[in-house]
Amino acid sequence: MEILNIDHRTWRIEDGGVRFFLLAGDARALLVDCGMTVHNARDIAEGLVSVPVSLLITHADPDHIGSVGQFEEFYMHPAEATNFYKSQGRSGRFLPVWDGDVIDLGGRELEILHLPGHTPGSVTVLDRSSRALFGGDPVQDGSIFMFGPQRELHAYVASLEKLEKLRDRFDLIYPSHASCPVTPDIIPRLKAAAQAILDGQLTGPTVEFHGTTIRRIDAGVATFLCDK
Numbered sequence: 001m002e003i004l005n006i007d008h009r010t011w012r013i014e015d016g017g018v019r020f021f022l023l024a025g026d027a028r029a030l031l032v033d034c035g036m037t038v039h040n041a042r043d044i045a046e047g048l049v050s051v052p053v054s055l056l057i058t059h060a061d062p063d064h065i066g067s068v069g070q071f072e073e074f075y076m077h078p079a080e081a082t083n084f085y086k087s088q089g090r091s092g093r094f095l096p097v098w099d100g101d102v103i104d105l106g107g108r109e110l111e112i113l114h115l116p117g118h119t120p121g122s123v124t125v126l127d128r129s130s131r132a133l134f135g136g137d138p139v140q141d142g143s144i145f146m147f148g149p150q151r152e153l154h155a156y157v158a159s160l161e162k163l164e165k166l167r168d169r170f171d172l173i174y175p176s177h178a179s180c181p182v183t184p185d186i187i188p189r190l191k192a193a194a195q196a197i198l199d200g201q202l203t204g205p206t207v208e209f210h211g212t213t214i215r216r217i218d219a220g221v222a223t224f225l226c227d228k
Contacts, residue, residue: 001038003048006174009108010130011048013041018063018176021134023127025105028052032125032135033176034067041067051106056097058136059119060084061145064176068092075103077114080121083150097123115163117156118145126170132181133173139163139187140222142178147214147227153198160191178222186221193219197226 002014009024013035020033022045029049034041034057045053056075057065060083068074068090076084076094084090097103099114103125111126115138124136137144138159146153164187172181196202197217204217206228217224 001044003044007130010127012174012180013038013044015066019180020064020176021174022048022053023105023108023110023125023134024049024051025108026051027104027106028054030103030105030110030125031055033058033064034070036063036066039067040070042070054103056103056112056123056125056135057084057094058124058176059122060088060090061119061137062088065090077112077121077123079114079116080119083119083121087150099123113163113166115159117152117154117159119150120152120155122159126166128169131169131171133170135174135176137176139173139182139190140175140178141182141186142175143223143225144190145225147209147212147225153194153226157191157194157198160187160194163187164191189221190219193221193224197224 004012011022013020015035015038018036020035023030028051031045055071060080073093073095075097078096097112101112103110109128113124113126115122118137125134167184174181204215207216213228215226215228
């Protein structure tokens with residue numbers, strides 16, 4: 001684990017192949033996800049700030065919810081509940097957040113953007129003050145998981161189209177995986193690649209991945225792991 005300062009009130013915590021973020025305001029702080037192998041993310045956060053710490057889950061895949069048991073309640077989009085409670089078998093009380101909701105940390109407003117596709121309830125956080133997006137898997141240059149019943153390329157393309165329309169509101173993107181940060185010019189490249197996969201213009205070999213046969217498609221900008 002490695003803790004890196006982005007600025008005096010923003011941290012990225014590297015946990016192997018995934019990262020999560022701590023955003024602090026004047027009144028409270030928000031963890032954006034809580035690690036994979038780390039199970040004490042709350043303790044880590046509380047050691048960095050002097051205000052109460054809340055948790056938001058960008059989505060409920062196992063590498064993003066490692067420390068969720070430390071929190072009595074957490075923010076999550078309701079569309080992610082099936083993944084969290086049924087697929088992952090986790091428990092806890094969630095506070096629903098919807099597209100466009102704002103979490104005010106005190107002098108720092110965070111807007112929730114719903115980006116379905118990678119999972120139904122995937123969200124990212126727009127920090128209005130720093131003009132940056134924090135957390136989530138849809139916008140990155142690594143491996144994007146798009147196989148299995150909860151993942152949908154058509155919805156993913158629609159989410160990228162939505163982000164394109166908001167590009168004047170952010171300058172940097174801090175993804176949960178791979179290069180960090182990345183710039184918004186990655187968004188149309190990801191959209192074009194995903195659309196090419198849907199249109200059958202871009203394909204790749206079938207491979208075994210943790211006991212599942214998938215198709216691995218190297219799109220240059222990122223690698224898409226898709227249903228065979």
